[in-house]
Amino acid sequence: MPLRWRIAALVAVAICAVAAAVGVLVHHASRDRELSQARDSARTTLDRAAVTYARTGAVQGTGAALDAPDVPDGLQGIVKKGRWGTEFTAGPDGPAMWAARPAGKRVLSVRVDMTTTMRDISALDTSIAWAGVITTAVVLPLGVLTAGRMSRRLRTAAGTARRIAAGDLDARIRTASRPRDEIAEISAAVDTMAGALQERLRGEQRFTADVAHELRTPLMGLVTAAELLPEGEAAGYVRDRVRVLAALVEELLEISRLDAGAEQADLSPCPIVSLVEEIVTRAGLSVQLTAAEPPTAGRAAVWTDPRRVERILTNLIVNAHRHGRPAVTVTVASDGRTVTVRDHGPGYPDTLLTRGPQRFRTGARARGTGHGLGLTIALGQAHVIGATLEFGNAPGGGAVAVLQLPISGPEAAPATDQEHGPIHD
Numbered sequence: 001m002p003l004r005w006r007i008a009a010l011v012a013v014a015i016c017a018v019a020a021a022v023g024v025l026v027h028h029a030s031r032d033r034e035l036s037q038a039r040d041s042a043r044t045t046l047d048r049a050a051v052t053y054a055r056t057g058a059v060q061g062t063g064a065a066l067d068a069p070d071v072p073d074g075l076q077g078i079v080k081k082g083r084w085g086t087e088f089t090a091g092p093d094g095p096a097m098w099a100a101r102p103a104g105k106r107v108l109s110v111r112v113d114m115t116t117t118m119r120d121i122s123a124l125d126t127s128i129a130w131a132g133v134i135t136t137a138v139v140l141p142l143g144v145l146t147a148g149r150m151s152r153r154l155r156t157a158a159g160t161a162r163r164i165a166a167g168d169l170d171a172r173i174r175t176a177s178r179p180r181d182e183i184a185e186i187s188a189a190v191d192t193m194a195g196a197l198q199e200r201l202r203g204e205q206r207f208t209a210d211v212a213h214e215l216r217t218p219l220m221g222l223v224t225a226a227e228l229l230p231e232g233e234a235a236g237y238v239r240d241r242v243r244v245l246a247a248l249v250e251e252l253l254e255i256s257r258l259d260a261g262a263e264q265a266d267l268s269p270c271p272i273v274s275l276v277e278e279i280v281t282r283a284g285l286s287v288q289l290t291a292a293e294p295p296t297a298g299r300a301a302v303w304t305d306p307r308r309v310e311r312i313l314t315n316l317i318v319n320a321h322r323h324g325r326p327a328v329t330v331t332v333a334s335d336g337r338t339v340t341v342r343d344h345g346p347g348y349p350d351t352l353l354t355r356g357p358q359r360f361r362t363g364a365r366a367r368g369t370g371h372g373l374g375l376t377i378a379l380g381q382a383h384v385i386g387a388t389l390e391f392g393n394a395p396g397g398g399a400v401a402v403l404q405l406p407i408s409g410p411e412a413a414p415a416t417d418q419e420h421g422p423i424h425d
Contacts, residue, residue, distance in 0.1 A: 007147035019132025042099035209256030258380035269301035
């Protein structure tokens, strides 16, 4: 149940409980007061009648009666013991207060009719009930309105927190400062946290970009020096490690450009099956290519950036070979814009499926070693061309990456990475 309706239900229950408690207290207080007054009146009348009966031997005109047949049995028992007493009854003749005392061997009694009094108490109960209903009808909408405003503010804060978690670090709640307002304090704390997180991530991104740029110049010299080494096993090993280091620096530079939103897509119509075939061929790895649609329909064009699509698929294929097991399959779906890359290894780790690719983290020993930049770059380039890249595990085992290109046509030109926000994984 949403918060606003829980608060509204709590307000309604509280009002009904208060109205019921007040009604019960007022009812008992009024009834006890009326019974006490009736008891005093009956006793006073009985005392005057007893004096008159002792003096004249008659009770006519006193409001009392001798040996009345309707005297309650319990009260008659008290009189027989030589005492006087009172008793309230609600018999067929209506509610009444009885008072009786012995008069020689006879019973002197007084009956005070309380029909009107009990009717007034019943009317008071009805009025209290209607007052509770009216109060609920007036206060409940105000409670719902107040709860609705609280719920909207909390939903805004939660939505902003989710946007921040998704990578939109510019998102802010920006609520007005209100003294002794807990929701405003939470909102301000979320904004402060987002600002601090944004500054820290930007600092890390600047550091990565600066390190990559600083490494590039000495690395070029190292590449040149490695090429001048005399041929031999040691020289070959040095050249191989230098190439790996150069590739790592280039990937860091590419990630820094993606973080800065400096990448722009160069869109053009591309035949999807032909493009995927060329990418698989240039990758130079063992891949099983399957096109679900007929050749003529399969070569329909999609509006995308072929260079960036190649970067994405090449990274996925290399990652499948490096961390998975054969066979690696690439499938072009019948919609002409969905490409799936699958291996038959241990699959993606749970942390990657829940949090997405993270740089310098492979996530599971079973998927081998690596620096975790390939999938991060693939996801960033997919954002640049407006495509979606999803990761999952096949039911029969193996990692599955699904690239879905945007709808064909220049009217569906994808947004740049700058519009989608910086890539942080």
